[in-house]
Amino acid sequence: MIASTAALARHGREHGYAVPAVNVLDDLSLRAVVAAAVHLQAPLIVQLSVKTVRSTGTELLTSMFRYATRDLTVPVALHLDHCPDRSVIDEVVAAGWSSVLFDASDRDLVTAERETAEVVAQAHAAGLDVESEIENIVGVEDGVGSDVALHAYSVEQLAEVADRTGADLLAPQLGTAHGEYRARPVLLPERVRELAALTDRPIVLHGGTGLSADDFAAFIAAGVSKINISTAVKVAYMRAAAAHLDVARERDKWDPPSMFRDVAAAVEGAIVPLVEQFGAAGHARGVARAVR
Ligand SMILES: [Zn+2]
Structure with a gap:
């Protein structure tokens, strides 16, 4: 069953947890992340970057997702992450x-609002939800984004723009960044609380990798109900592959399927504790009933 991203995130907000939104890179990481959600009976949002869409192709990715999630009772949504490119x-x-994240944070406010409204109209006509980003979340992820804050607005402006565009989920700047943290970030759960007081639209936390269980709890208590995880998957994937290759070189034994098993186990092992920290475990049945 392909679930609605906004419906999953709304259920999270109503029940005090955040839906894990995990970026995958290929069928291996996709199946590992789905296995983690099934294991914990948690709702899940699978995300793909524009870079992955360009390299693998929409058709193959869509087929992989449908195959990996066939016959599941756990609701799983398929989401396009940070996309400034209307053709994708x-x-x-x-x-x-x-759903799609239309990333208009590289545009000025007037252009961002006009184009977001156009994307929302197009997506809603086809039954998709839209996550809206007009302030830029710092850090470059798969070639999209900037290391400097280019556009920043008040929470009142964010809520008003969302009302005018009809966006379903909001991705404000919350002090987090993409990639691995080199210094301790200044987190802004208070900003979530202020925005949540102005709008019922689910609020999304980007740059989740590297935050503590307490950080996640503070954001969820403030109203965040979708948390994005990408770097944790990449790190688990590559470290498991590197460790496998060290042993392969030592033994001069070269067997790709056994490396795939190691990588899949590492990715699943990296996601399970995060899903638990987000409070999403055990909610699959309830959300499936609520969104049907
Ligand atoms: Zn992001």
Whole structure:
């Protein structure tokens, strides 16, 4: 069952947990992340970057997702992460994904609002939800983004723009960044609380990798109900592959399927504790009933 991203996040907000939104890179990481959600009976949002869409292709990714989630009782949504490129949005809308993040944070406010409204109209007509980002979340992820804050607005402006565009989920700047943290970030759970007081739209936390269980708890208590995880998957994936290759070189034994098993186990092992920290474990049945 392909779930609605906004419906999952709304259920999270109503029940005090955050839905894990995990970026995958290929079928191996996709199946590992789905296995973690099934193991914990948690709702899940699978995300793909524009870079992955460009390298693998929308058609193959859509087929992989449908195959990996067939016959599941756990609701799983398919989401396009940070996309400033309208032509890629056209493709995934046509392919019937759950949602897109239209990243208009590189545009000025007037242009960002106008284009977001256009994407929302297009997506809603096809049954997709839209996550909206007009302030930029710092850090470059898969070639998208900037290391400096270019656009920043008040929470009142964010809520008003969301009302005018009809966006379903909001991705404000909350002090987090993409990639690995080199210094302790200044986190802004208070900003979530202020925005949540102005709008019922689910609020999304980006740059989740590297935050503590207490950080997640503070954001969820303030109203965050979708938390994005990407770097943790990449790190678990590559470290497991590197460790496997060290042993392969030592023994001069070269067997790709056994490396795939190691990588899948590492990715699942990295995601399970995060899903638990987000409070999402055990909610699959309740959310499936609520969104049907
Ligand atoms: Zn992000």
